[in-house]
Amino acid sequence: MTVQQSLLLIIALIAVSGFFSMAEISLAAARRLRLRQLAADGDERAPRILQMQEQPGDYFTVVQIGQNAIAILGGIVGEGAFSPFLTGLLEYGMAPALAQKLGFVLSFLLVTSLFILFSDLVPKRLGMAEPERLAMLLHRPMRICIVLLRPLVWIYGKITDGLFKLLGLPMLRDERITSDDILAMTEAGTQAGVLAQNEQRVIANLFDMDSRQVTSAMTSRDRIAFFLRDDPDELIRARIAEEPYSTYPVCTHDIDHVVGYVDAKDLFQRALNNQPISLKDEALLHKALVIPDRLSLTETIEQFRQAQEDFAVVVNEYSLVVGIVTLNDVMSTVMGDLMGPDDEELIVQRDASSWLIDGITPIEDVQHVLRIDELPHSEEYDTLAGFLMVMLRRVPRRTDAVTWAGYKFEVMDVDSYRIDQVLVTRLNGTVEAPSPPAIPQISTAAQA
Structure with a gap:
């Protein structure tokens, strides 16, 4: 050849x-x-x-x-x-x-x-x-x-x-598509510019609903604006003007004895028609859905669907009210800044290396913003304030600080044992700066 x-x-x-x-x-x-x-x-x-x-x-x-x-x-x-x-x-x-x-x-x-x-x-x-x-x-x-x-x-x-x-090896390829597969595809789509970052975050939030508890979306007990059933007309009108929310729980004696709720539109209609407002009127009072604080967001939506309600009172194992939640709260947690853009943000990025975060911010949102994969004892708390309490093993005071995963968490303001603001600072540039994510908003439901 x-x-x-x-x-x-x-x-x-x-x-x-x-x-x-x-x-x-x-x-x-x-x-x-x-x-x-x-x-x-x-x-x-x-x-x-x-x-x-x-x-x-x-x-x-x-x-x-x-x-x-x-x-x-x-x-x-x-x-x-x-x-x-x-x-x-x-x-x-x-x-x-x-x-x-x-x-x-x-x-x-x-x-x-x-x-x-x-x-x-x-x-x-x-x-x-x-x-x-x-x-x-x-x-x-x-x-x-x-x-x-x-x-x-x-x-x-x-x-x-x-x-x-x-x-004993598998003969066929497993073709099942998991949530991780979908999230990986959406992240790739975001990097390629096909999806906007807030849209990708919405998809990620949907898959987090089974693992996130209702407490991460509710309005906490100390922020609830409520009426007592015996409140006079003048007090009700003053409260409506001072705290204009869409829904108000109605209680007897105190917040832990909720008997129902009233819609603001019903109260406004009576006020505009110069009709007297009495919360003893059964026509005004709606029966409140009561749910445990251990429910996931998915289970909470199912409870709303079965009861055909969009408002619920959240109680703990001792039957004490820990908060209230509405369907809008749950959807705001999922949709992030695609809903309620005029509301106050829980997380505010001050510069490339620091954030001012409200103490009631769900810990999952803090992890997402800071790109922290895991926090210690995560099963013991739901919010940033809870994280600080568990790490310090006491009620935090102003200037208390915790360092974890290259970040310093410093308490900036405490009001009656409630952590209002936490300054989070990246230390020594050890973590790559994340781009601004979709941040959940404070609910438009009744809160103080």
Whole structure:
């Protein structure tokens, strides 16, 4: 075989090997969601690719047979094609024995490099760039190869199946899409500019609803504006003007004895019509939904749906009121700054390395803003104030500070044992500055 013939044969072998490499990577990288979309649009090839992905054994067996056979044949042909030519060139400047050895090494490196570049790297990059289109384009030739190599495919397939069963390995790829998969795709979409950051955060919040408790969305006990059932007309009118909220709990004796709630619109209507306001009037009073403080946000929404209510009183295990929550509160937690943009923010970024955070801020939102994956004893608290109490093992005082994960949490203001403001500062630039995220807003529900 002449040098020219050997070169043509090597080029042909590289092309065939590249075909198998491209077929392999395109099938593996083809996105099932994209293939389903193409199938729905009427492309008849997409369902075949989906079926091949579900049972890829024969397909990949043919790929490996072809690639390994071509690699061996390419080495034999390449050594015979280039080694004599290179040896002859090297003999002009060195001993024949040394020239022969060096010519063989150079011939091996040349053939190997050609195969790596043109039968592996280039085809696989092309396959990764447009996997669905190439997988559908190469499907028919690969089906022909499977038919032609059927005996070998059957033998190797049975041996492989036996080894998998013997070792207890999974036979099929798990195609279930998890929440982590969806979040990873949305984060990639955000980085690519397809999704806005606040939209990506909404999606992430939806998947957090099962793990976030209702206490992270409620209006806390000390912020509730409520009426006593015996309050006179003048006091009710004054309270409405001073604290204009959409809903007010109605109690007897104190906040822990809630008998119902009133809508502000009903009170306003009576006030505008100069009608007397009495909370003993059953027409004004609505029955309050009472829920435990250990419910998740998902369970809270289900409670609202079953009761056909959008207002609930949250109680602890001692039947003491710890807060109130509305459907709007839950949705504001999920939607972030897409809802209630005029409300006061719980987290305010002062500069690239510091934040002023309200003590009642849900600890999940603090972790998201600061990009802290884990906090100690996280099961013992729901808010930033709770985190500080657990870390200090006492009620925090002004100027108390806790350092964790490269951040300093310093108490700036305390009002009657309630932590109003916490200054969080990044220490020594140890953590990469996060971009401003979607921050939950304080609820528009009744609060003091």
